[in-house]
Every structure is written in C-alpha cells, then in structure tokens.
Amino acid sequence: MTALEFLSPFIRAFLALWALLLCLCLFLSTLLAIRKRRYLFSGFSAALCIPAYLMEQCLFDLSLSAKTGVISGVTEALCSAPWIVWLTVYAVLTIAAIFLLAYNIHYDKTFITPESIKAYLDQIPCGVCCWHDNGKVLFSNVCMNGLCQQLTGEPLLNGNQFRETVSGEIISIGERKWRFSCGEALLNGEHLHDMIASDITAEYAKTLALEKDRAELARITRELREYSRGIDEMVRHQEILQAKVNIHNEMNRLMLSSVAAESGDSEALDTILSLWEQNALLLCMEASDAADSQAISRIEGLAKALHIHLVWQSDLPATLSERQRALFFSAAQEAVSNAAKHANATELQISFSANGPSVCCSFANNGQVRDSDVSFSGGLANLQRLAEKQGATVSVSTDDRFVLSLAFPAENPSNG
DSSP: OBGGSSHHHHHHHHHHHHHHHHHHHHHHHHHHHHTTTHHHHHHHHHHHHHHHHHHHHHHHHHHHHHHOOOHHHHHHHHHHSSSHHHHHHHHHHHHHHHHHHHHHHHHHSSSOOOHHHHHHHHHHSSSEEEEOSSSSSSEEHHHHHHHHHHHHOOHHHHHHHHHHOOOOSSEEEEEEEEEEEEEEEEEEEEEEEEEEEEEEEEHHHHHHHHHHHHHHHHHHHHHHHHHHHHHEEEEEEHHHHHHHHHHHHHHHHHHHHHHHHHOHHHHHHHHHHHHHHHHHHHHHHHHHHHHHHHHHHHHHHHHHHOOOOOSSOOOOOSOOOOOHHHHHHHHHHHHHHHHTTTTTTTTEEEEEEEEEEEEEEEEEESSSSOOOOOOTHHHHHHHHHHHHTTTTTTEEEOOOOEEEEEEEEOTTTTOO
C-alpha cells in the first residue's frame, strides 16, 4: 500500500491543513472545558492536541526536506506508514474533536455555569453585588452598576463605600423607589458581603394607598362602633321600659284582684295566691328562656358564619341548672369552632341522653376524623377546666366520626 510520503504534494498540503484545523478545534475545546471547570474533558482535549500537532509537524518537515534534503527520523518513520493509517487517525481525531466541541457548547446551554449565572444576573431587574471584607468587588450585575453610577457618579469599585452611601433602606432614584438590603455569607471559608437592590415603586405606592385606606377604615369602624353602642343602649332602655310596663300592669291587676276578694272567701284567696305564684314563676321562666334564646342565637350565628348546619336532635333538658346550661353553651361554641377549623365539617348534630338524674350532651360532626389521639389543648383544655369545677367530664370519640361529649352528674346543693 502507498506510503504517505509518496502521495502528491497537494494531498499532503491538504492533510497538513486538516491537522492544523484539528489542533485549533481541540485547543478551543480545552479552553471551554477549563472555563467551565470540566477539568477531565480539558485534559482529554489537550491530550488529543499532541498527535494532531505531531502529524502537522511531520507533514511540514516532509515538505521542507524536499528543499533541504534533511529529514528527522521521527518524520521519516511516520511518513513511511501507509496513507490509510493516517486517514484512520485523522478520522478518529476529527470525531473526537467534533464530539468535545459539541459537548462543551451543549453543556453551556443546558447546565448551570458561572457564565450562565452571570448572564442571568445581568438580565434580572434587581441589583446584585458581592464584595470582600476590604471592599474589593467580587461581582456586580449591570443593574447595580447603573444604580451606583446614578447615586455616586462613579463606577462600583468599593462595596464598603457604596454600602455607606445607601445606608437608608429605601432610596429614591429618579421616579423609582429602591430598597437596598445587605447581608453576609461564608463561601469556601471566606467571609463575603452581599447587597440586593429591589425596585419597590409599585409596592411603595400601594403601601401608601393601603395606609390611607386603613386610616379611613379605622375612622368608619370607630363611628360604627359608637353608632352600634348607641343603638344597643336605646334598645336596652326600650326593653327595660316595656318590662316595667308589663310588670306594672300585671301587679296592678293582681293587687286589684286581691283587694276585691272577700276575706272570708278562702277559695278566692287561694286562686289569687296561685296567680301570684304563677306570675312570679312566669317572670323567672321568661328571664331564663330569654337567656337561653340569646345563647342559642349566638351559637347558630357562629355556625352560619362558618357554613355549618346545626341539627338539634332534641330540646335542651329542663333539668340542667343555670351553671350547667352556661357550660353547655361553652361546649357547643367550642364544638362548632373545632368542627370548622380542624375537621372541615358542614354539619354538627347536638343530642342529649339522660341516665337518671345525669345528663350527657353529645356534639357529632361529619368532618374528617384524625387518626392520632386528640390532645386537650387550647379551647378544649379551658372547657375541661370549667367542667371539672362543676364535677362534669369532657371526652372525645373518633371511631366513625368526631364526637365531643359533656356529661353532667346529678346536681347537688353544693354545686348548685
């Protein structure tokens, strides 16, 4: 097979140019890999540069020997090899050079590199700067350089001096508002300082508008509170006046009946005495019913606000004392709050069961049931403490659904 040295000068010149292009391509791949800190690929590219450069020098030495008649032993040995061997080496080097160059370009577009970080930070609308303890700037993007130029009239060269210039948190630059926030970081054992400048023009305008609206809302709330207080006071006076009128009319009727009754008619006197007792009991019952109605209305109003449907399985037992009723309403309010806050419930069933003089109140919701045990904290803990003072017990069941139970013992005179 024909040796390389017997090929035409044109073909040898073409091979020499090919080798030179391979050297340039591999050298470029080496620089790109070093810049991206891919040292393994940079070493591989540098190693491939050696045979490409050696082949180019051998061809150059062979061409020069035609004039001088002097040729080195390495050149003579390599050029005596068949041309197919040279072509194979050229093909391998070309494939490797193309692969390395394409890989470096692809890596630059798909992986995070210092250059990609720099390009990204130059495009963001906020300023970023980092410097050493002595003030030497390690990095600053285009936005921060522009802000420093507008504030100081000089380029950003010393981070410590620029930090003193922007000592205020919010600074007006032209028609824009900028917030400068400084921090510290530790990188590879070296203490660094950083600064971020954020454009808060829109947020600043909205904050001013919000503060104005807040002041107006506070004024309206204060006026509504005073107006509501006046209405409550007027209603209370009206209710007291109506109650006085009713009591006055009823007492007048009973007094006239008592005066008109004959002293010797015992049956009429018994009837009048019974009327006095009934009216006194009616007044007490009306007061109790009014208090219960107000408490039930408050609980139903809370349930309506939390989008919970209250289902009363039965009426409130009449055997409960005033203190027990107050504890029941506290437990109902806590059950409604927990059903909405912890179970996302939409319905709460309230039922009562009696075992002799004892009464058990149950609050069952259709919400989510927790797998873990329920801890008595917050409102449940306060409810348990109130129940203990009356000798009642508070318990929780989470079998099929969440059920809060309040058991009242038989009322005794000591607890009444």
